[in-house]
Amino acid sequence: MQIPAKPFKHYLLQKKKRKKKKMAGGEMWTQIGSSLAGLMFIWAMFKQYFPFEMEGHLQKYTQKLVSFFYPYIHITFNEFTTEGFYERSKAYTAIERYLLTNSTTRAKRLKADMVRDSKSLVLSMDDYEEIVDEFKGIKVWWASSKNIPRGQVISFYRDEEKRFYTLKFHRRHREIVNGFYLNHVMDEGKAIEVKTRKRKLYTNHQSEQWVGYRRTCTMWSHVVFEHPATFDTLAMEETKKKQIMNDLITFTKSKDYYKKIGKAWKRGYLLFGPPGTGKSTMIAAMANLLEYDVYDLELTAVKDNTELRKLLIDTSNKSIIVIEDIDCSLDLTGQRKKKEEKDGEGDGKDPVSKKKNEDDEKSKESSKVTLSGLLNFIDGLWSACGGERIIVFTTNYVEKLDPALIRRGRMDKHIELSYCCFEAFKVLARNYLDLKSHDLFETIGKLLEETKMSPADVAENLMPKSNDEDADACLANLIDAIEKAKEEAKVKAEEEENERVKAEEEKKAKAEKEEKDKEKEHKSDEAVEEKKTAGEEVKENGVKENGG
Numbered sequence: 001m002q003i004p005a006k007p008f009k010h011y012l013l014q015k016k017k018r019k020k021k022k023m024a025g026g027e028m029w030t031q032i033g034s035s036l037a038g039l040m041f042i043w044a045m046f047k048q049y050f051p052f053e054m055e056g057h058l059q060k061y062t063q064k065l066v067s068f069f070y071p072y073i074h075i076t077f078n079e080f081t082t083e084g085f086y087e088r089s090k091a092y093t094a095i096e097r098y099l100l101t102n103s104t105t106r107a108k109r110l111k112a113d114m115v116r117d118s119k120s121l122v123l124s125m126d127d128y129e130e131i132v133d134e135f136k137g138i139k140v141w142w143a144s145s146k147n148i149p150r151g152q153v154i155s156f157y158r159d160e161e162k163r164f165y166t167l168k169f170h171r172r173h174r175e176i177v178n179g180f181y182l183n184h185v186m187d188e189g190k191a192i193e194v195k196t197r198k199r200k201l202y203t204n205h206q207s208e209q210w211v212g213y214r215r216t217c218t219m220w221s222h223v224v225f226e227h228p229a230t231f232d233t234l235a236m237e238e239t240k241k242k243q244i245m246n247d248l249i250t251f252t253k254s255k256d257y258y259k260k261i262g263k264a265w266k267r268g269y270l271l272f273g274p275p276g277t278g279k280s281t282m283i284a285a286m287a288n289l290l291e292y293d294v295y296d297l298e299l300t301a302v303k304d305n306t307e308l309r310k311l312l313i314d315t316s317n318k319s320i321i322v323i324e325d326i327d328c329s330l331d332l333t334g335q336r337k338k339k340e341e342k343d344g345e346g347d348g349k350d351p352v353s354k355k356k357n358e359d360d361e362k363s364k365e366s367s368k369v370t371l372s373g374l375l376n377f378i379d380g381l382w383s384a385c386g387g388e389r390i391i392v393f394t395t396n397y398v399e400k401l402d403p404a405l406i407r408r409g410r411m412d413k414h415i416e417l418s419y420c421c422f423e424a425f426k427v428l429a430r431n432y433l434d435l436k437s438h439d440l441f442e443t444i445g446k447l448l449e450e451t452k453m454s455p456a457d458v459a460e461n462l463m464p465k466s467n468d469e470d471a472d473a474c475l476a477n478l479i480d481a482i483e484k485a486k487e488e489a490k491v492k493a494e495e496e497e498n499e500r501v502k503a504e505e506e507k508k509a510k511a512e513k514e515e516k517d518k519e520k521e522h523k524s525d526e527a528v529e530e531k532k533t534a535g536e537e538v539k540e541n542g543v544k545e546n547g548g
């Protein structure tokens, strides 16, 4: 087949053009390569011969030039702060939590981890991943990155990789980002953290620290708070329970109100009542209702007021600070109590209470926390740092406490937890036996009206002791226990009455004896006096007779 002359010519022409174009492309890359090499050479020469300060200047002006054409602003959030010693930045943690919600739906590459103190597996955006966020109609970009140090670096840090987040936004949105968006991220992040984290139960203990020299100080340590008590399982009158719950919830929502009235955002609760009436259980129910951490403060382990203040500063927001058995913690009644003791009042006479008093005194002596220190802890200037804190004192003997310690404003709400009433029993029967009603309820109700039994004792009797024991048996056990307690209380009351009568009779007899003794003494004094005057008269008469 013969190829026509015209198309063949055209074909050769096209081929020639393609070859020329290819050569031009290759030449272009060669030129770029040699220019880059030239630039690098110049840069290397520049670095070698130019003074260090000039390099700084050049960088500054280059950045200015870049920012003139590049309208985006970058903010870096490092994982660790340089201020404290290896402290994770709170801002970084808040951003991490905030981005969790966005990254799981938007990022393409995620990483999963069990984060400390978190309830479940946490998904977050992987390194070098970027996601877009929108706020009030503006777009921002978040990227996660890390710096891996080159070569061997001796570092105090556990992980030599330094992670950071970068926030990128257009410079015309600077005001919105700085003024609103960053606050929004921090608030949201903290709220998510509270929702997802495991709550903690802290206690204070003595620890040794090196600050150039060795010194002991008190610090908090914690375990995960897992107490299952709730207001639902708490045995007490329904109306009282509702009142307390409302009070707590109102408190948590009153940030602005407290600010308006110029008061630190905190509230004090005094829980008092006999042992086993549910004071500790109520604290757990409070913490579970509000999702707060609990700081169980052991006052006798605190050296002095300065340490007490430090412990207060180290507590977090959304927490309940508890001092249990405040009457036993320290000599908080101050001078007043000492005076009473001098007068011979209030010292335990039986050996058991004497031993307990001695032990209490020993631990009190090792602590120099004073009543004024504790008052400052509750509502001094330092108590206002942070906010959203609840302070709870518990005691079996409210009358022993200094009125200054429990006055309203310090302990805003006084809650008495008392012996088990019928309503409280019904809650316990529901909890322990899944019973809402039963024929024996009426009998138990009447017995509880006549007898003082703590909810702890009622609960103990309601608990099945073996697999054979059903609800009937448990209720019968409870009735036996209440009747026994009633009998014991009766005997005790009779004994007390007898002792009171006996003591009164003894007192009366003593007073009568004293009266008689006084009379006798008076009479003998009179007789002596009479004798004396009679003797003097005889003497006088004798002198007269002799003289005469």
Ligand SMILES: Nc1ncnc2c1ncn2[C@@H]1O[C@H](COP(=O)(O)OP(=O)(O)OP(=O)(O)O)[C@@H](O)[C@H]1O
Binding pocket: 233, 234, 235, 236, 273, 274, 275, 276, 277, 278, 279, 280, 281, 282, 395, 396, 455, 456, 457, 459
């Ligand atoms: N009101 C209550 N509701 C539910 N359970 C209770 C109540 N009171 C006591 N209990 C039960 O009794 C046990 C002891 O109660 P709790 O420790 O709360 O009493 P307390 O008043 O703090 O005693 P103490 O004054 O001796 O410290 C708890 O584990 C709980 O099971």
